[in-house]
Each structure stands twice: as structure tokens, then as C-alpha cells.
Amino acid sequence: MTDVRQPAAGAGHATASRVRRGALPLALAAAAAGAATLLVVRSPYTPLSYGFCPSVLFLGVSCPGCGGLRATHSLLTGDLAAAWQANPLWTVAAPLLVVAWGVWTVRRLRGRPPVSAPTWPAWLVLVVVVGFAVLRNVPALVPYLGPAPLP
Amino acid sequence: MSSPNEPRDPGAPDEQPGTGPGSPDSPSQPSGPDVPPYPAGTGPDTPAAPGYGQPPAYGQGQPPAYGQGQPPAYGQGQPPAYGQGQPPAYGQGQPPTYGEQPTYGQPAYGQAPGYGAPQSTARNSLGVWSLVLGILSIVLCCLVVGIVPGAIGVWLGFKGRSAAARGEASNGGMALAGIILGIVGILASLYMIISLSIGLAEYGGLDGFLQYVEDEVERQQLQAP
Numbered sequence: 001m002t003d004v005r006q007p008a009a010g011a012g013h014a015t016a017s018r019v020r021r022g023a024l025p026l027a028l029a030a031a032a033a034g035a036a037t038l039l040v041v042r043s044p045y046t047p048l049s050y051g052f053c054p055s056v057l058f059l060g061v062s063c064p065g066c067g068g069l070r071a072t073h074s075l076l077t078g079d080l081a082a083a084w085q086a087n088p089l090w091t092v093a094a095p096l097l098v099v100a101w102g103v104w105t106v107r108r109l110r111g112r113p114p115v116s117a118p119t120w121p122a123w124l125v126l127v128v129v130v131g132f133a134v135l136r137n138v139p140a141l142v143p144y145l146g147p148a149p150l151p
Numbered sequence: 152m153s154s155p156n157e158p159r160d161p162g163a164p165d166e167q168p169g170t171g172p173g174s175p176d177s178p179s180q181p182s183g184p185d186v187p188p189y190p191a192g193t194g195p196d197t198p199a200a201p202g203y204g205q206p207p208a209y210g211q212g213q214p215p216a217y218g219q220g221q222p223p224a225y226g227q228g229q230p231p232a233y234g235q236g237q238p239p240a241y242g243q244g245q246p247p248t249y250g251e252q253p254t255y256g257q258p259a260y261g262q263a264p265g266y267g268a269p270q271s272t273a274r275n276s277l278g279v280w281s282l283v284l285g286i287l288s289i290v291l292c293c294l295v296v297g298i299v300p301g302a303i304g305v306w307l308g309f310k311g312r313s314a315a316a317r318g319e320a321s322n323g324g325m326a327l328a329g330i331i332l333g334i335v336g337i338l339a340s341l342y343m344i345i346s347l348s349i350g351l352a353e354y355g356g357l358d359g360f361l362q363y364v365e366d367e368v369e370r371q372q373l374q375a376p
Binding site: 116119 | 273274275276279282283286291293296343
């Protein structure tokens with residue numbers, strides 16, 4: 001699992017290793033599909049349908065993930081505006097994550113060597129998420145970045 | 152193997168570029184970074200071996216291996232070995248070259264600029280991503296959300312550790328920090344889930360807690376002036 005650089009020895013061996021390499025991406029996709037199905041069937045817009053955010057309850061602040069379930073539900077049902085009002089960061093990040101999963105899966109299935117990616121995207125993600133966490137708790141920005149109140 | 156010819160043949164590679172018809176430059180330019188690290192005898196340059204192999208000692212397949220491994224180290228070590236004609240010096244330099252070949256099976260690694268360096272930074276992104284996801288798993292530790300970046304961060308952290316052990320990354324400590332923070336984030340998420348479950352059980356489940364919240368709101372509204 002850790003070594004994805006499997007040389008293709010033969011046709012049968014290559015197919016077997018390809019199945020083995022594709023197990024992890026497929027498992028993640030299955031888990032995500034199950035969660036998505038649950039979110040579509042059981043709407044998070046129903047109050048307390050999935051509990052409540054403990055950071056709001058205990059700390060009184062909205063964490064960067066607050067509204068993520070509602071945003072996912074709205075994205076899956078095609079309501080982009082509602083998703084943006086629930087969690088704008090997740091509305092942008094979720095499609096990017098899907099694209100990243102696709103690239104990772106294709107590279108893994110083809111047995112490509114790991115890329116030597118630059119390090120600045122990771123720091124950018126950290127700055128964006130932490131900055132989003134701070135900004136969405138600024139009272140003046142709550143209507144724009146904070147999770148919209150339940151209807 | 153006509154090894155006695157090797158020490159007596161020091162000038163051959165230097166004269167060869169002018170006369171050799173095949174690929175004469177590859178043995179005489181050990182510093183070329185574009186030379187792919189084929190194991191001797193398996194690369195595409197092997198058919199050219201008879202071409203430039205007029206001297207029997209020269210066509211043994213060693214010059215291609217000579218031009219690959221660790222160009223700076225070899226370039227420094229070459230003049231005394233060749234000029235003085237010491238076979239032990241030549242023989243000492245070569246086994247590490249062959250020994251490192253299997254670990255760098257991909258040409259992409261052989262062409263990396265830090266190939267001869269003890270620690271490359273080619274895969275440092277693993278450790279950085281591990282650290283960032285470990286931090287985010289703690290930031291996002293409410294309910295289940297923190298488990299996902301925590302698990303990915305721990306996984307990337309172990310990959311970063313192994314990459315650092317192979318010399319492909321220089322931030323093994325950062326990857327270790329990512330592993331630790333990711334585990335902390337996962338534990339914090341689990342603690343949130345368990346404590347909330349216990350707390351909800353005291354109110355008779357979610358519906359009981361909802362009823363309690365409504366009653367509490369009504370009571371405070373009644374008390375309000």
C-alpha cells in the first residue's frame with residue numbers, strides 16, 4: 001500500500017497489482033458515496049438531525065467545518081447558493097477534493113511514480129483554513145462567512 | 152574481464168570522444184545530469200558498447216556505470232584513481248554505484264538534482280501536508296470532521312518518514328510532528344463523539360436533550376422581564 005511504484009512484470013501480475021492499488025481509492029469513494037447518500041436522505045437542515053456543533057455549544061465560535069453537512073447536502077441537491085451560505089470554504093473545497101481524488105486515483109492505477117510536489121499548497125491550505133476560521137467569527141463578517149441560521 | 156588492462160588504459164576515455172563513432176561522450180562526462188541511471192548492461196546504451204569498444208578493456212560495460220552514480224563524488228575521486236592507475240580506488244568506487252541502483256529504479260529519481268546528496272527535498276511535500284493536516288484535524292476536531300484530515304495526515308506522515316529514510320525528503324521531523332498531531336486530532340474527535348454521546352444519554356437521547364433545550368428556553372423567557 002505504501003509502495004505504489006510497482007513495476008509491471010506481466011499482464012496478469014499487472015492486473016492483480018492494479019486491482020490491489022485501486023482498492024484504497026475505491027474504498028474511500030465508497031465511504032464518501034455512503035456518506036453522501038446519508039446526507040441526501042437525511043437532511044441536515046432538520047434541527048439536531050446530526051447533533052450539534054460542539055464548538056458552537058461549548059466555545060461559542062464557529063469552526064471552519066460548521067455548516068459543512070448542510071453545504072454538502074445542498075451541493076448534492078444542486079442548490080449552490082444554499083451551500084455557499086452554509087459554508088463557503090467547503091463549497092469551494094469539495095469539488096477540488098473530488099478532482100484531487102481523481103488525479104490521485106488515475107496516477108495510482110497507472111503505477112506512476114510519486115510526484116515531487118511543491119510544499120506551498122500545503123501552507124496555503126493551512127493559512128486559508130485558519131484564516132477562514134478567524135474571519136467567519138468576526139461579527140461583521142458572520143452574514144457572509146458564517147453558517148447561515150437554520151430556516 | 153581483462154582487468155590488468157584497466158590501469159594501463161587511462162588515456163583511452165579522453166581520446167575516445169574524438170574517434171569513437173557511437174556514444175563517445177557518455178563515459179568521459181560523468182557530470183552529465185541527463186544520463187539515465189541504467190544498470191550496466193540493461194540500458195539502451197548497451198548496443199553501443201561494441202561501437203566504442205575498440206579497446207577490449209574499455210568495452211566491459213563499466214564506463215556507462217561510471218558516468219551515472221553520484222557525479223560530484225565521482226568527479227572528485229576520478230583523477231587520482233585514473234592518473235595514478237590504482238585499481239583498488241576504482242574498485243572501491245564502483246560497488247556503491249551498483250548497490251544504489253535498485254533503490255532508484257525510476258529514472259525520475261536518477262535525474263533529480265539531489266541524487267548524489269544524502270538528503271533530497273523532492274518529497275518534502277509529504278511532511279508538510281502531514282503537519283498541515285495534523286493541525287487542521289485539531290482545529291476541526293468537532294464531531295467526526297477531524298478524523299478525516301487526521302487519518303490522512305498520519306498516513307502521509309508515515310510516507311514522509313519513509314521518504315526521509317530513503318533520502319528523498321529532508322523533513323522527517325516535520326512528518327513525525329504531523330503524525331503526532333494527527334493522532335491527537337483523531338483522539339480529540341473521538342473524545343468529542345464519546346463525551347457528546349454520554350452527555351446526550353443523560354438527557355435520554357437526542358429527543359430528550361432537544362426537549363430539555365426547549366424547556367430551558369421557555370423557562371428563561373418566562374423569567375425575562
